[in-house]
Amino acid sequence: MVEFRIDRHSGMAAYLQIVQQVQEALRMGILAEGDQLPTAARVARETKLNPNTTLKAYRELEHLGLVEPRPGVGTFVSAVPAQRRPLADSPLRGELAEWMRRARVAGLDWADVSALITAARADHYPTA
DSSP states (O other), X not given: OOOOOOOTTSSSOHHHHHHHHHHHHHHHTSSOTTXXXXXXXXXXXXXXXXXXXXXXXXXXXXXXXXXXXXXXXXXXXXOOOOOSSOGGGOHHHHHHHHHHXXXXXXXXXXXXXXXXXXXXXXXXXXXX
């Protein structure tokens, strides 16, 4: 089950954070086709968001074709992005975890790490 985290200081709308976290969970293999998402009311309660915000996120996920609501039952994952294997199994994940550990030991805070990641993404994925 996915557990949503809302960063109120990120500048990104809360509903988009939920959408992004579901997309990431699909890519990582944490969520699979047929899995049930927590109810929008539960997400609202646990994240202290307005229920309309979580409903907006779920509607966006439905619009993207990633989930389907089943009235009286819940919201279920209906599609998973095609990829060779879940990113959770990628050897790159371990390398990144080690890099993050070294960055923390070197005294970098999250803003520093985020800036480095953004710069590297711009260098290697210029159209992103």
